[in-house]
Amino acid sequence: MNKTLILRMKRWLKGQMLKRMPGMLTCREFEEFILAYFDDDLTERQLTTFKRHLSLCKECRDYLRLYERSHAVTRVALGEPDKPVPGEVPRDLIDAILQSKKM
Amino acid sequence: MKPQHKKLIVENNIAWMLLLAEQILNDHSLAQDVVQEAFLNAFQGYSALEDQSKLKPWLKRIVVNTAITQLRQLNRRSEQHIDDFLPEFDENGCRIEESSAYLASTEEFVENEMLRASIQSEFSKLPDDYRIVLLLRDIEGYDTGEVAALLSISSSNVKTRLHRARSALKKLLEPILLRGRD
Numbered sequence: 001m002n003k004t005l006i007l008r009m010k011r012w013l014k015g016q017m018l019k020r021m022p023g024m025l026t027c028r029e030f031e032e033f034i035l036a037y038f039d040d041d042l043t044e045r046q047l048t049t050f051k052r053h054l055s056l057c058k059e060c061r062d063y064l065r066l067y068e069r070s071h072a073v074t075r076v077a078l079g080e081p082d083k084p085v086p087g088e089v090p091r092d093l094i095d096a097i098l099q100s101k102k103m
Numbered sequence: 104m105k106p107q108h109k110k111l112i113v114e115n116n117i118a119w120m121l122l123l124a125e126q127i128l129n130d131h132s133l134a135q136d137v138v139q140e141a142f143l144n145a146f147q148g149y150s151a152l153e154d155q156s157k158l159k160p161w162l163k164r165i166v167v168n169t170a171i172t173q174l175r176q177l178n179r180r181s182e183q184h185i186d187d188f189l190p191e192f193d194e195n196g197c198r199i200e201e202s203s204a205y206l207a208s209t210e211e212f213v214e215n216e217m218l219r220a221s222i223q224s225e226f227s228k229l230p231d232d233y234r235i236v237l238l239l240r241d242i243e244g245y246d247t248g249e250v251a252a253l254l255s256i257s258s259s260n261v262k263t264r265l266h267r268a269r270s271a272l273k274k275l276l277e278p279i280l281l282r283g284r285d
Contacts, residue, residue: 015195026196035266059198063190063273065206069280070273071241072209077222078126078242090121093135094113097142098106 014057025053030060034067104149113142116159120166126238127170129227137173141166167239167253174231185230188271207280218279225275233268240265 018024030053036042037050054061124134145165152161191199239245251258
């Protein structure tokens, strides 16, 4: 039995379990809570359910880890408000602004 | 307003304003036009600024508003829909994802200019509506209500777009994050 088929079967079994057991989320439902989780907007009960899914679902654990890391590195790469902005200061643009008679 | 004071304000702020405008518009030339207009609007309303320590946030709001107005006028349509980058689920609602092994640390990106440039490049691939929400909320620090007001959309819409933008960016960054040590 090839690896892809085994993975599909495992996923199918997991899906059946998550759909049928009370107090469980499917991965699709879990996805809808991610933003609120990072904003600390989940109720205690929602948080418990969210974490329960995480404890059972490796795919969602990996996804969340990557999601969080992506968020962090983006803030580093695009943020850094106190760092001097590289590149030339466009002199002709500065002159155009200072010479404008709009005011 | 004295010309020397005006010159100082322009020279001290033009670089970050250009960067921000370009991140919103994804167009260097348009960004220059927008920044020029933003400064002119700022100088017209300068007397209303009571607290000089609030100059930067005040200028930021002006350039963001000006850029968003310009973007609306462009009425640009994305060639690529964000759905292409969103997570997939099977018929039972199970996530279809490959497990990740090595994951680059945030510190690796702080030190590596090329990696940071790669991130900026991938970020610019997000469709306008999603890229701007992520920029305003996650990078520029506006809260959900402020972003909603700037973009004239509901807070619920901001949240939906933000999550989709983050999910899409995660997918775009996967090749970089999973080989950050190269």
